[in-house]
Amino acid sequence: MTVSRIAVGGSSDRYEVVIGNGVSAELPHLVGSSAERVAVLYTGNTWLIARPLVEALEAAGHTVHSMLVPDGEAAKDATVAAQLWGKLGRAGFTRSDAVVGIGGGAVTDLAGFVAATWLRGVRCVLVPTTMLGMVDAAVGGKTGINTDEGKNLVGAFHPPAGVLCDLDALSTLPADDHIAGLAEVVKAGFIADTAIVDLVESDPREASRPEGRHTRELVERAVAVKAEVVSADLRESGRREMLNYGHTLGHAIERVEGYTFRHGYAVSVGMLFAAELSRLDGRIGAEVVHRHRDVLSSVGLPVSYPEAAWPRLNEAMRVDKKARGATLRFVVLDAPGRPALLASPSEDLLTAAYRAVSV
Ligand SMILES: NC(=O)c1ccc[n+]([C@@H]2O[C@H](COP(=O)([O-])OP(=O)(O)OC[C@H]3O[C@@H](n4cnc5c(N)ncnc54)[C@H](O)[C@@H]3O)[C@@H](O)[C@H]2O)c1
Numbered sequence: 001m002t003v004s005r006i007a008v009g010g011s012s013d014r015y016e017v018v019i020g021n022g023v024s025a026e027l028p029h030l031v032g033s034s035a036e037r038v039a040v041l042y043t044g045n046t047w048l049i050a051r052p053l054v055e056a057l058e059a060a061g062h063t064v065h066s067m068l069v070p071d072g073e074a075a076k077d078a079t080v081a082a083q084l085w086g087k088l089g090r091a092g093f094t095r096s097d098a099v100v101g102i103g104g105g106a107v108t109d110l111a112g113f114v115a116a117t118w119l120r121g122v123r124c125v126l127v128p129t130t131m132l133g134m135v136d137a138a139v140g141g142k143t144g145i146n147t148d149e150g151k152n153l154v155g156a157f158h159p160p161a162g163v164l165c166d167l168d169a170l171s172t173l174p175a176d177d178h179i180a181g182l183a184e185v186v187k188a189g190f191i192a193d194t195a196i197v198d199l200v201e202s203d204p205r206e207a208s209r210p211e212g213r214h215t216r217e218l219v220e221r222a223v224a225v226k227a228e229v230v231s232a233d234l235r236e237s238g239r240r241e242m243l244n245y246g247h248t249l250g251h252a253i254e255r256v257e258g259y260t261f262r263h264g265y266a267v268s269v270g271m272l273f274a275a276e277l278s279r280l281d282g283r284i285g286a287e288v289v290h291r292h293r294d295v296l297s298s299v300g301l302p303v304s305y306p307e308a309a310w311p312r313l314n315e316a317m318r319v320d321k322k323a324r325g326a327t328l329r330f331v332v333l334d335a336p337g338r339p340a341l342l343a344s345p346s347e348d349l350l351t352a353a354y355r356a357v358s359v
C-alpha cells in the first residue's frame with residue numbers, strides 16, 4: 001500500500017497531508033495523547049466512515065463526543081457553529097482537547113472554524129471524504145462559514161494538525177460530487193501544474209471516476225500545488241490569492257443560488273469567465289480559453305450560466321475578499337501556469353467576459 005506524505009507549513013506550524021488507501025487509521029496518532037476529549041463532526045452521509053474512526057479514538061482512550069451536523073452548505077452557518085460551541089462548553093472542552101472533521105469541504109470548513117474559535121484555538125484534525133475536500137478544502141487552514149451577504153465571509157486561518165486523505169472514502173461519493181471536485185483539480189492545473197490538465201485531457205472518462213487510474217496522481221498533484229502556495233503565504237497577503245482563480249464569479253453564483261449550487265460547479269463557470277477576462281485583456285489567446293472549455297466540459301462540469309443573472313452576479317461579486325474598497329481584483333492568467341491579478345477591469349470588459357460564458 002503506497003502512502004504519500006506532503007508537508008505543509010513552516011517549522012512552527014508544519015503538518016502533513018497523508019494520501020492513500022486506509023490512511024484514516026492514523027487518526028488516533030494524529031489526535032495525540034494530550035487530548036482527553038475529542039469532538040467528531042460528521043454528517044449523515046459520512047457516518048459509516050466516521051463510526052470506525054470514533055471507535056478507534058475510544059479504543060485509544062479518548063472520550064469522544066460525536067456531533068452530527070447538517071449536510072452540505074447548511075453546515076457552514078453561524079447557528080450551527082453556536083450549537084457546537086454550546087456542546088463543547090457543556091462537555092468541558094479545554095485547550096488540550098481536539099476537534100475532528102470527517103466529511104466534505106463544508107464539514108471541514110466548519111470543523112476548522114469551530115476549532116479556531118473555541119478557546120481561541122484548539123487542535124484540529126481533518127479527514128476529507130470528497131475529492132474537493134482532499135485536493136483543496138482540508139488543506140491550508142482557511143476555515144469559515146457563510147452569511148446571507150456572501151460566501152465564507154466569517155472565518156479564520158487555523159491550520160490543522162494533520163489531514164488524512166483516505167482514497168477509500170471516495171468509493172461512496174456520488175458521481176456529481178466527484179466531478180465537482182475536479183473543478184479545483186483543474187484549477188490547480190491552470191494556475192500552477194499544467195501536467196494536471198494534460199492528465200485530465202488524456203482520459204477524461206478515467207478522471208471522472210473516483211476509482212479511475214489517475215485519481216491518486218490527481219489528488220497528489222493538486223495537494224502539492226496547494227501545499228506549496230499556502231506554505232509560502234498562509235494568510236493570503238499575496239501569492240495565495242492565485243488559489244481563488246474562478247472564485248470571484250463562482251462565489252457570486254453560489255450566493256445568487258442560495259448556496260444550493262455545488263461549489264465546484266460554480267468555480268468551473270467562474271474559471272471560464274476568468275479565462276475570458278484574461279483573453280479580452282490581451283493576456284492569453286482564444287486557444288487557452290478553448291482549452292478551459294474543453295477540459296471542464298469533458299468531465300461534465302458546467303461552463304455557462306444564464307445571461308439574465310448578470311446584474312445580480314455583478315453586484316454579488318463586490319463582496320469578494322480580494323476586493324479593496326471599490327476596487328475589484330480578479331485572478332487571471334498570463335499563460336497556463338502563470339496566474340496574475342487584474343485590478344479594476346472596466347464594466348465593459350466584465351460584461352463582455354460574462355456574455356462569452358452565458359446562455
Ligand atoms: N477552506 C478551503 O480552502 C476550501 C477550499 C475549497 C472549497 N471549500 C469549501 O468546500 C465546500 C465544498 O466541499 P464539497 O464539494 O466537498 O461539498 P460538501 O461538503 O457539501 O459535500 C458534498 C456532498 O457529498 C457528501 N459526502 C461527503 N463525503 C461523502 C462520501 N465519502 N460518500 C458519500 N457522500 C459523501 C456530503 O454529505 C454532501 O452531500 C464549499 O463550502 C467550499 O466553499 C473550502
Ligand SMILES: O=C(O)C(=O)C[C@@H](O)[C@H](O)[C@H](O)COP(=O)(O)O
Nearest residue numbers: 136140142151152240243244247321
Ligand atoms: O485556499 C484558498 O486560499 C482558496 O482560495 C481555495 C478556494 O478553492 C476555496 O474555495 C476557498 O475557500 C475560497 O476562499 P475565500 O477566501 O475566497 O472565501
Ligand SMILES: [Zn+2]
Nearest residue numbers: 184247263267
Ligand atoms: Zn474553491
